Amino acid sequence: MSANLLEINDLKVHFPIKGGFFNTVKDHVRAVDGVSIAIPRGTTYGLVGESGSGKTTTGKAVMGLNEITEGDIYFQGEKLSGKGKKIGVHRDIQMIFQDPYSSLNVRKRVFDIVAEPLKNYEKLSKSDLIEEVLKLLDRVGLPPGSLYKFPHEFSGGQRQRIGVARAIALNPKLIIADEPVSALDVSVQAQVLNFMQEIQQDMDLTMLFIAHDLGVVRHMCQHIGIMYQGRLVEEGTAEEIFNNPQHIYTKRLIAAIPDTNVDKVERNMQLRRQIKEEYDQHFAEYLDEDGRVFPLRAISETHKAALPVKG
Amino acid sequence: MSEYLLEANNLTTSFKIDGEYYPAVDDVSIRIRENEVLALVGESGSGKSATAFSLMGLHRHARVSGEVLFQGKDILKNNERQMNRIRGGDIAMIFQDPMTALNPLMKIKHQIQETLKIHGTVRKSGRELYTIELLEKVGIPRPERVAENYPHELSGGMRQRVVIAIAIANRPKLLIADEPTTALDVTIQAQILDLIRELQDDLGSGVLLITHDLGVVAEMADRVAVMYAGQIVEVAPVRELFKNPKHPYTRSLLNSLPSEEQLGSKLHVIQGVVPALNKMDREGCRFAPRIPWIPEEAHEHQPKLREVEPGHLVRCTCYQDFYLDTSMGHGEMEKRVEALQMEEGGVGR
Numbered sequence: 001m002s003a004n005l006l007e008i009n010d011l012k013v014h015f016p017i018k019g020g021f022f023n024t025v026k027d028h029v030r031a032v033d034g035v036s037i038a039i040p041r042g043t044t045y046g047l048v049g050e051s052g053s054g055k056t057t058t059g060k061a062v063m064g065l066n067e068i069t070e071g072d073i074y075f076q077g078e079k080l081s082g083k084g085k086k087i088g089v090h091r092d093i094q095m096i097f098q099d100p101y102s103s104l105n106v107r108k109r110v111f112d113i114v115a116e117p118l119k120n121y122e123k124l125s126k127s128d129l130i131e132e133v134l135k136l137l138d139r140v141g142l143p144p145g146s147l148y149k150f151p152h153e154f155s156g157g158q159r160q161r162i163g164v165a166r167a168i169a170l171n172p173k174l175i176i177a178d179e180p181v182s183a184l185d186v187s188v189q190a191q192v193l194n195f196m197q198e199i200q201q202d203m204d205l206t207m208l209f210i211a212h213d214l215g216v217v218r219h220m221c222q223h224i225g226i227m228y229q230g231r232l233v234e235e236g237t238a239e240e241i242f243n244n245p246q247h248i249y250t251k252r253l254i255a256a257i258p259d260t261n262v263d264k265v266e267r268n269m270q271l272r273r274q275i276k277e278e279y280d281q282h283f284a285e286y287l288d289e290d291g292r293v294f295p296l297r298a299i300s301e302t303h304k305a306a307l308p309v310k311g
Numbered sequence: 312m313s314e315y316l317l318e319a320n321n322l323t324t325s326f327k328i329d330g331e332y333y334p335a336v337d338d339v340s341i342r343i344r345e346n347e348v349l350a351l352v353g354e355s356g357s358g359k360s361a362t363a364f365s366l367m368g369l370h371r372h373a374r375v376s377g378e379v380l381f382q383g384k385d386i387l388k389n390n391e392r393q394m395n396r397i398r399g400g401d402i403a404m405i406f407q408d409p410m411t412a413l414n415p416l417m418k419i420k421h422q423i424q425e426t427l428k429i430h431g432t433v434r435k436s437g438r439e440l441y442t443i444e445l446l447e448k449v450g451i452p453r454p455e456r457v458a459e460n461y462p463h464e465l466s467g468g469m470r471q472r473v474v475i476a477i478a479i480a481n482r483p484k485l486l487i488a489d490e491p492t493t494a495l496d497v498t499i500q501a502q503i504l505d506l507i508r509e510l511q512d513d514l515g516s517g518v519l520l521i522t523h524d525l526g527v528v529a530e531m532a533d534r535v536a537v538m539y540a541g542q543i544v545e546v547a548p549v550r551e552l553f554k555n556p557k558h559p560y561t562r563s564l565l566n567s568l569p570s571e572e573q574l575g576s577k578l579h580v581i582q583g584v585v586p587a588l589n590k591m592d593r594e595g596c597r598f599a600p601r602i603p604w605i606p607e608e609a610h611e612h613q614p615k616l617r618e619v620e621p622g623h624l625v626r627c628t629c630y631q632d633f634y635l636d637t638s639m640g641h642g643e644m645e646k647r648v649e650a651l652q653m654e655e656g657g658v659g660r
Contacts, residue, residue, distance in 0.1 A: 187354060190579060213497075218571075256498045258526030269530070
């Protein structure tokens with residue numbers, strides 16, 4: 001078996017644009033356009049990009065929530081992308097959603113929310129079920145008293161932990177976290193991040209961490225992929241991406257993060273302006289004639305970037 | 312005339328919950344000079360936006376007291392008509408969410424011209440041209456076309472630019488920006504912040520920047536006021552605040568950010584949650600319940616803002632004894648604190 005828990009090969013997800021008199025397909029939105037990602041077991045892969053870059057679509061495709069136009073997804077060496085339901089596999093892949101205010105059913109109690117995956121996949125007696133849910137709540141640091149409460153009785157951080165409890169209920173192997181902290185305050189964000197790291201270690205989870213906040217991604221992930229318009233522009237270890245970015249887009253993204261170090265403010269702004277200029281002038285060179293990003297090329301063993309072919 | 316453009320003294324805004332009024336903004340005093348950016352920082356529920364809305368007189372069902380001197384005149388005493396003349400004129404506001412701040416049924420140019428018409432800044436014949444100029448100024452490409460668009464035809468960044476164009480249309484003396492970039496991607500955020508900075512240089516306006524992003528604060532602000540539970544707990548020049556933060560809340564916030572130095576280690580977690588408006592203990596230091604390892608004697612009974620360095624004010628004496636407790640990141644203690652709060656039924660949002 002390969003060391004990679006998840007392998008995505010040349011994934012394409014195109015959405016049809018319909019229009020005209022007969023509502024026929026006029027064109028396609030290439031939301032994901034040839035993305036390949038491999039995630040080694042037990043690690044966290046950060047998928048970064050601006051809104052509309054296709055990072056969520058990629059995550060959803062792995063979850064089986066989007067139809068795949070082309071490409072393959074292998075999970076533990078098993079092909080996910082074919083036809084037919086794969087119940088067994090889908091219990092091993094779970095998702096944590098962005099907005100803890102809308103991803104929990106407001107009319108269900110915490111017990112029902114967390115117990116739902118268990119009810120779907122395992123036949124447990126009511127008392128066993130309650131016991132199991134209590135264990136999960138304890139695991140995510142919620143008091144037993146919350147069992148019969150409704151989501152609105154919790155704060156944002158607590159809600160996100162209910163979402164996590166639901167996601168880990170079936171002992172999954174892969175978790176897809178789609179912007180899990182972007183709706184939270186920094187203090188609460190710290191709480192949820194710490195706790196996700198803890199759970200990951202304890203349960204030996206592999207994570208696909210989708211986010212637009214590079215600071216958070218750097219903190220959480222070993223490997224990072226930067227997406228732009230449905231394609232990866234750069235991929236590498238966190239170290240390589242932050243200390244040695246190659247693609248102009250990555251450089252610009254990193255330069256745009258406001259730093260809390262007041263000594264560096266002037267320098268950062270200068271750098272940002274400089275990179276912006278470079279970006280405006282040279283970005284076209286980083287695209288092929290169809291306006292698409294070039295394919296990734298290896299720079300080192302782990303570091304790849306979509307640089308134009310010189311010469 | 313006073314040396315300040317805006318001077319809010321003892322501003323208190325109370326909201327009615329179950330028949331009783333509770334102050335969400337509690338005795339807040341802030342000052343903004345011309346050409347100065349004051350950042351107001353805090354978690355959601357700390358009263359930052361409520362403060363901004365109070366300054367603009369936008370709260371309908373709240374009880375507001377204190378005084379807000381704008382160019383020496385108390386604008387809290389103004390009636391609705393006088394207020395309307397100031398709003399969007401001398402004081403303009405950039406709202407957080409560009410998706411809801413614009414009227415979906417009006418063309419961009421009409422939304423901009425509306426404010427020009429109301430304030431009579433530009434004559435009818437010149438409005439069309441001025442609108443295009445404004446759009447150009449906020450960095451919108453092909454302004455003639457965008458002017459004819461409806462908000463839904465624009466991206467988030469473009470919409471926020473339109474909101475800013477409307478805000479600066481009448482060359483305001485004070486710009487209140489309520490989380491102007493929270494809904495945007497980092498690269499667009501950088502552009503919008505640049506834009507606000509440029510405009511401020513241009514017009515010499517004062518800016519009240521409300522945000523929870525400490526990186527944005529470090530880049531933009533001249534001075535910073537940190538709010539917690541309706542009160543200002545620390546005020547300092549920006550360098551001083553980041554170099555030498557005093558209040559336990561400020562220090563906890565700064566430490567909870569993922570940073571280069573902290574890679575691979577646990578982030579600091581502020582235990583518990585912001586207390587709900589109607590469940591808050593208004594006696595003593597409001598941050599005390601979230602730093603339970605600091606002995607009770609360290610706190611004042613009636614914490615007041617005191618100057619510790621020139622221009623650096625801190626509320627409560629507890630900062631002298633405060634240290635970050637790194638041993639209890641996510642453990643028993645936190646669970647206990649939370650369990651306690653849940654039993655009381657007090658949850659922020």
